[in-house]
Amino acid sequence: MLLARQGHRVLVLDRARKGSDTLSTHALMRGGVLQLRRWGLLDQIVAAGTPPIRRVRFHYGDEATTVSIKPAAGVDALYAPRRTLLDRVLVDAAMAAGAQVRFGVNVTGLDRDQRGRVVGVVGRDRHGHPVRVQSRLTVGADGKRSLVAREAGAATLRTGAGSGAVVYGYWAGLGVTEYEWFYRPGGTAGLIPTDDGEVCAFAGTSTQRFHQEIAGDIRAGYQRLLKEVVGDAHAGLQTVPPPGRLWAFPGLPGYVRQPWGTGWALVGDAGHYLDPLGTHGITDALRDAELLAHSVGALLTGEDEAAALAAYQMGRDRIAGPMFTPVDQLAGYQWTLPTVRQLLLEQSSAMNDEVEALSALLP
Numbered sequence: 480m481l482l483a484r485q486g487h488r489v490l491v492l493d494r495a496r497k498g499s500d501t502l503s504t505h506a507l508m509r510g511g512v513l514q515l516r517r518w519g520l521l522d523q524i525v526a527a528g529t530p531p532i533r534r535v536r537f538h539y540g541d542e543a544t545t546v547s548i549k550p551a552a553g554v555d556a557l558y559a560p561r562r563t564l565l566d567r568v569l570v571d572a573a574m575a576a577g578a579q580v581r582f583g584v585n586v587t588g589l590d591r592d593q594r595g596r597v598v599g600v601v602g603r604d605r606h607g608h609p610v611r612v613q614s615r616l617t618v619g620a621d622g623k624r625s626l627v628a629r630e631a632g633a634a635t636l637r638t639g640a641g642s643g644a645v646v647y648g649y650w651a652g653l654g655v656t657e658y659e660w661f662y663r664p665g666g667t668a669g670l671i672p673t674d675d676g677e678v679c680a681f682a683g684t685s686t687q688r689f690h691q692e693i694a695g696d697i698r699a700g701y702q703r704l705l706k707e708v709v710g711d712a713h714a715g716l717q718t719v720p721p722p723g724r725l726w727a728f729p730g731l732p733g734y735v736r737q738p739w740g741t742g743w744a745l746v747g748d749a750g751h752y753l754d755p756l757g758t759h760g761i762t763d764a765l766r767d768a769e770l771l772a773h774s775v776g777a778l779l780t781g782e783d784e785a786a787a788l789a790a791y792q793m794g795r796d797r798i799a800g801p802m803f804t805p806v807d808q809l810a811g812y813q814w815t816l817p818t819v820r821q822l823l824l825e826q827s828s829a830m831n832d833e834v835e836a837l838s839a840l841l842p
């Protein structure tokens with residue numbers, strides 16, 4: 480969307496269908512909301528019925544503390560749109576900006592010239608027909624199992640040790656209007672008000688405990704973990720009928736990859752992944768997209784490619800780097816109630832710096 484708005488010819492390939500869901504809860508942080516607003520897309524999210532979140536409640540064991548979302552950087556509320564809504568709004572905006580979007584195309588490889596430069600991709604459409612596309616810049620925005628990262632040989636610069644599992648589902652009639660985060664040694668939970676009056680409720684624990692105690696019976700494990708971590712703080716979780724469908728993610732340690740080379744770049748999870756407990760991956764992906772578009776905007780009209788892509792990496796790592804250790808430690812579930820507060824404060828401070836950096840990024 481951003482490159483197309485700059486006037487570049489953009490082709491987007493995605494193997495999924497338009498408006499399909501993805502395995503993810505979807506709490507946006509201030510940086511992500513700021514970007515959606517300045518791209519002119521927040522109004523559509525609000526008009527579709529996504530409720531504003533004006534307070535965040537942190538539960539540490541049996542103690543709770545509430546933080547109000549103070550208006551800053553043009554943002555006076557947070558939002559957690561379903562991905563079926565957010566992703567559709569972004570795709571529509573890309574198309575409106577002139578990008579060509581083709582769904583149902585599975586990218587299976589990169590094309591290189593004789594000097595090894597990436598010059599495009601190959602793949603297959605949903606009928607099995609071969610697809611070959613030439614491009615000046617190939618951007619891998621293809622998630623955690625990024626084919627572009629693998630085929631380009633993107634080096635892993637940093638690997639985390641912590642890995643948390645998440646099970647979540649959508650509840651009707653819980654009557655929650657704030658983000659609520661719950662922490663007890665060995666477990667976490669969260670309540671995320673979203674579209675259609677539903678609340679996404681997740682329960683989390685270490686990957687190891689997930690495999691030992693939850694994976695065998697996801698539904699029973701989810702209910703048990705919610706009860707253990709939330710306690711009596713939400714009677715509704717005991718009385719309202721639980722969701723009919725649950726989603727489970729066993730976990731994956733975080734990583735940072737080299738996000739560019741000759742002719743290619745990576746954004747979002749393809750280049751940088753932190754555990755879902757940071758509730759920041761969507762904001763990361765939007766931020767990287769904007770930093771990349773900002774850095775390479777001039778490149779396509781002749782500026783030095785390596786310098787522009789290196790500037791993108793520097794911007795990404797300066798903002799995202801400080802979040803890595805606190806989120807990795809959160810995901811390790813080795814914390815106590817006092818130390819988890821400290822980790823959250825560290826992440827929050829890094830997110831404030833992110834908002835400042837994004838605010839300073841002029842079009």
Ligand SMILES: Cc1cc2nc3c(=O)[nH]c(=O)nc-3n(C[C@H](O)[C@H](O)[C@H](O)COP(=O)(O)OP(=O)(O)OC[C@H]3O[C@@H](n4cnc5c(N)ncnc54)[C@H](O)[C@@H]3O)c2cc1C
Pocket residue numbers: 492493494495501502503504505506507508584585586587620621622623624625626645728746747748749755758759760761762763764
């Ligand atoms: C359980 C869970 C909970 C989470 N909760 C939150 C949260 O509350 N808040 C938050 O901000 N983040 C959260 N995240 C993280 C967030 O989901 C990701 O960071 C975010 O989706 C990354 O966006 P992306 O565009 O990089 O990748 P994705 O959203 O994974 O998109 C990748 C796209 O690439 C396409 N693709 C992949 N391979 C190919 C191929 N070979 N050919 C063609 N197309 C391809 C896919 O179809 C997909 O559309 C959570 C993640 C998990 C797993």
